Amino acid sequence: MQQSDYHQTVMLNECITGLNIKNNGIYIDATLGRGGHTIGIINKLGEKGRVIAFDQDICAIEYAKKNLDDKRLQIIHSSFTNMKKIVLEQNLIKKIDGVLMDLGVSSPQLDNIERGFSFNKNGPLDMRMDQTKGITAMDWLDKANEKEIADIIYKFGEEKRSRAIAKAIKKYQINKKIETTMQLADIVSSVVKSYSKKHPATRTFQAIRIFINQELTKLSLTLEQIIDLIAPKGRLCITSFHSMEDRIVKQFIKKNSQAKRLPKRLPIIENNNEKILLKNLGRYFPSEEEVKNNKRARSAVLRVAEIC
Ligand SMILES: C[S@@+](CC[C@H](N)C(=O)[O-])C[C@H]1O[C@@H](n2cnc3c(N)ncnc32)[C@H](O)[C@@H]1O
Known part of the structure; x- marks a missing residue:
């Protein structure tokens, strides 16, 4: 394996335990990446078990097709937002035994300069996970106005200096297009002091990505459909890498694992009793040992729930 293909899987054992894998179960890995979790699941399956693995990144798909040869594995190049459609097409509604989501970007995406995700390496400012569609970060920065840019950097980067950054971007663009990661990182660094040990452009890059x-949006859309796909007692394991993502997962589990509160004097009619759909099985963090060996694991939070 080339170094640029290496991704150190985060909380592998915790995810496998969380999925509570059945010998002949059917599992979905919504975020295939370099297949670390997928292989972990396959290793626990018997001959009739199956894994359906999604990734929207064509490099991840090509790598898996070349390197993960197992007849129990089906590889799908698609956003996980299409999960319900695919499950329906395969007549697998309520037959899925577990879904795993290991959100965010993979190391190969971050490390490959051509992908434009990293402020530490100079590459074209792309940032698309699915390189076959959508607008690049470069084109978006070119087209968006100062307010739009500031709002995105504030909303998704929780960056207090968002307005100053957007202003500096638009000022720079009067003379030159921003085409590379280093150009953007330098512009941000000119108006932001570094946060503790983090690079000043960390929040801006996260927001634009x-x-x-x-x-x-894709995470929320997928969560809305996911409970319908999984069999009773099936599991949902979701690892997030920043607080905005984790908040969505946490609220989704909370909302579906509690009965809806009704105003006290309302008569109890059957429809009023909203069903409890999930059992919250808790949240997990990587061990100190794992964080020591894999810096990228440090912000991971795994949440596990069971379908009722
Ligand atoms: C953290 S990596 C997964 C790593 C993988 N679990 C492993 O151990 O190798 C996240 C992967 O999810 C993919 N991804 C992110 N959002 C996606 C989406 N909406 N649909 C499908 N794949 C997505 C990314 O392209 C990336 O390859």
């Missing part, structure tokens, strides 16, 4: 890939 989340926006370009519509990460939070």
Whole structure:
């Protein structure tokens, strides 16, 4: 394996335990990446078990097709927002035994300069996870106005200096297009002091990446359909890497694992009793040992729930 293909899987054992894998179960890995979790699941399956794995990144798909040869594995190049459609097409509604989502970007995406995700390496400012569609970060920055840019950097980066950054971007663009990651990182660094040990452009890059890939919208859309796909007692394991993502997952589990409160004097009619759909099985963090060996694991939070 080339270094640029390496992704160190985060909380592998915790996810496998969380999925509570059945010998002949059917599992979905919504975020295939370099297949670390997928292989972990396959290793626990018997001959009739199956994994359906999604990734919207064509490099992840090509890598898996070349390297993960197993007849129990079906690889699908698609956003996980299409999960319900695919499950329906395969007549697998309520037959899925578990869904795993290991959100965010993979190391190969971050490390490959051509992808434009990293402020530490100079590459074209692309940032699309699915390189076959959508607008690049470069084109978006070119077209968007100062307010739009400031709003995105504030909303998805929680960056207090968003307005100053947007102003500096538009000022720079009077003379020159922003085409590379280093150009953007330098512009941000000119108006932002570094946060503790983090690079000053960390929040801006995170915000633009989340926006370009519509990460939070896609997560919410997928969660809305996911409970319908999974069999009773099936599991949902979701690992997030920043607080905005984790908040969506946390609220989704909370909302579906509690009975709706009714005003006290309302008569109890059957429809008033909203069903409890999920059992919250808790949240997990990587061990100190794992964080020591894999810096990218440090912000991970895994939430596990069971379908009722
Ligand atoms: C953290 S990596 C997964 C790593 C993988 N679990 C492993 O151990 O190798 C996240 C992956 O999810 C993919 N991804 C992110 N959002 C997606 C979406 N909406 N649909 C499909 N794949 C997505 C990314 O392209 C990336 O390859």
